[in-house]
Amino acid sequence: MVSLNKNILRTILIASYIMIVALIISGLSALFSYLNTGADRSTMLHTEIKKVDQYAPKMVWEPLQNEGRPMDDQTLNAIQHDYLDAWYVKQIAYKSNKTAGIKDYYTDSARENLFAFIDLNKAQDISIEATTLSHNPTLEYFSQDGQLAVITDRNVIEYKRVYKAKALIHETTETSTYQMVFLLEDGFWRIRHLVKDSADIYNNESQQINVDSLNIKGINYYPQANPWDMFGDEFSTDTIAKDFKIIKDAGLNSVRLFVQYEDFGKEHVDAKKIEKLKRTLDVAEANQLNVVLTLFDFFGDYSIMNWTLNQRHAEAIVNAVKDHKALLAWDIKNEPNLDFESRGQDNVIAWLDNMIDLVKATDSIHPVTIGWSNTQSATILKDKVDFISFHYYENLENLDAAVSALKTEIPNKPLVLQEFGLSSYSGFWKPFGSSEEDQANYHKKIQEQIAANNLQFMSWTLYDFTEVPTAVVGRRPWRRNTQKHFGFIDKNGAKKPAFKYISN
Known part of the structure; x- marks a missing residue:
């Protein structure tokens, strides 16, 4: 028993010695590091300006x-x-x-x-x-x-x-x-x-661009295999060309694509991403499709101190593709009104206002819009955008009244129903969801309303997806599974009943 106690004591002493030595070494290392960073300019500034x-x-x-x-x-x-x-x-x-x-x-x-x-x-x-x-x-x-x-x-x-x-x-x-x-x-x-x-x-009145010939009949597009990562490692012009031909053959004339802020390099725009974007526009032109290009996807920081970095990003993107024949219009931001509560409505609107000025100063040819998530927000900055875009995932019985209200407040600009659709998911996580037949009936009815209200449109979306990133809808399985089934074509490549109403 005495021998056992001695061994325990010896073990404790050795462990304590090792810990003390480790702390001393760590302290000396930190001191050495501190003494050797005195000439580093970034450490001299109290505002912690880094070499970026x-x-x-x-x-x-x-x-x-x-x-x-x-x-x-x-x-x-x-x-x-x-x-x-x-x-x-x-x-x-x-x-x-x-x-x-x-x-x-x-x-x-x-x-x-x-x-x-x-x-x-x-x-x-x-x-x-x-x-x-x-x-x-x-x-x-x-x-x-x-x-x-x-x-x-x-x-x-x-x-x-x-x-x-x-x-x-x-x-x-x-x-x-x-x-x-x-x-x-x-x-x-x-x-x-x-x-x-x-x-x-400073009074910068944005020049309004003629949109009489806009005529958008289109769809929001991501490839089926790599949604929300279109310009990543799995980028394929062959896949895009096949999909764009399907879209064109279905009677549509436009696609809406997304440029993600961080994915494209923030203020230092990645030249390789730009090249992939240009190749995509080439494929669109070859298939006689126009492109509405949405900027700042997956972006949510409207801090005034970052505006100049955001503007350098937009300027690089716009300058790179503004002369491409496939480009139809710029969409400044997807659903920015969803950031009103978390980021402050005044901050978001001021950022949008100044970004419109920047894009129009860089490209005076192509019209500009904002992809609002609902009709209620679509009147914001109505005098600065060239056409009005809104999304609608609400009850179709209220769509006519919502459009009528918009036309009353904005009588002189085209209205584009830029996103709409219905998921055909009905399963374990949503047992009372909609069927493929329900989805087809939805698209038949909304196309009738689009025609009656003389709306231009871009539906969501061409394909069902097997995977949806958590950054899009979160981790809740009922939301992720619902998001996977908005397509006109199922995960096996078969056209769903709704495809009959993809264009009219």
Whole structure:
């Protein structure tokens, strides 16, 4: 018994010794790591700016004709980088009423006004959420010693929201001109002097695009084998071509496709994804199908500080395919009103409003719409979109009245019933669901209503799916199984009774 106790004690002592040594090593490792990251710029900033894009408004420099020393590209890029970071930390400071990070981008004298403004806002419980959307800087002067630069930044588009006690009291978009003096200190270009020369209300009236010949008779499309991952590893133009031929032969003329924000690389759009998108548009053109391209699928962060990153994403997509003959229209976002409660209705609408401006500024030819999830939201931003799109999965007995109300409020723009359908799932998880015959009767009736109301349409969807990602409808089996059976063609490739009413 005594021997057993000694062995237990010895084991405890050895284990304790090992733990102490491990803790000492861990502590020394952390200290060594800390001492060796002192020169890393990202650790020097209290705002934790990493070496990734945080702020990317559109920058268009005037041709270099400055006085003083000629400017080289490397130095100009460094000035631009620090200038945008200066805007970023200032926007963070105005939102939080904290001064962290300001000293990294503003000299002592330039900080005084910023600190005073922040102190005043803090005392009055005011905060400002803001961003700049575009800059047009001109290098006026670069000193011979390479330590000083003078810049005028014209037509800076600034969006601001002012809150008092967390309640929105003012919202504005301005166009301003700034004059700045930069000093090179400790390897950073810091703002030494900053003057706001002028400011005017920015009023960008979107040009309306003619949609008299729109005539959409289409369907929402995903390949059966890889729904919601159309441009992933299983991408196949052969499959898409076969499906597009089925769609065309069924009497339809359009497809609605989806560009997922993260899948396409967010602000750094993946060139390989763009190539797959172009090849898909080529297949659509070959089959005489028009494409409504929906942007920002699976996106839900409308934070003002991220707007510039979102806009660089949209700009890259639009520029890449805006000249393609198959492109019919841009759909800014699928069902954004579903984010009203979680993200704030004002935030979502402001994001959409500015994104419409960006897309139209990049492509002045193709019309723009928003895929609202219901008729009640479809009047939002009605004056900025070119045609009205809404989804309808409600009781068909109420559709005529809903459309009539829309036509009364929006009498001068085409209405597109952009999503509709009925699942034919009736099984263990939904024993009283609809049958394939019920689905066929649904499509027969809604096509009659579409014709009577002179609606354009895009049904949901060509195929039944064997798998539906949880990101689409969650993990609840009754929802996932229901979502699998909206197609006109079943999982074995056989046309369901509803196929008879796919186009009329």
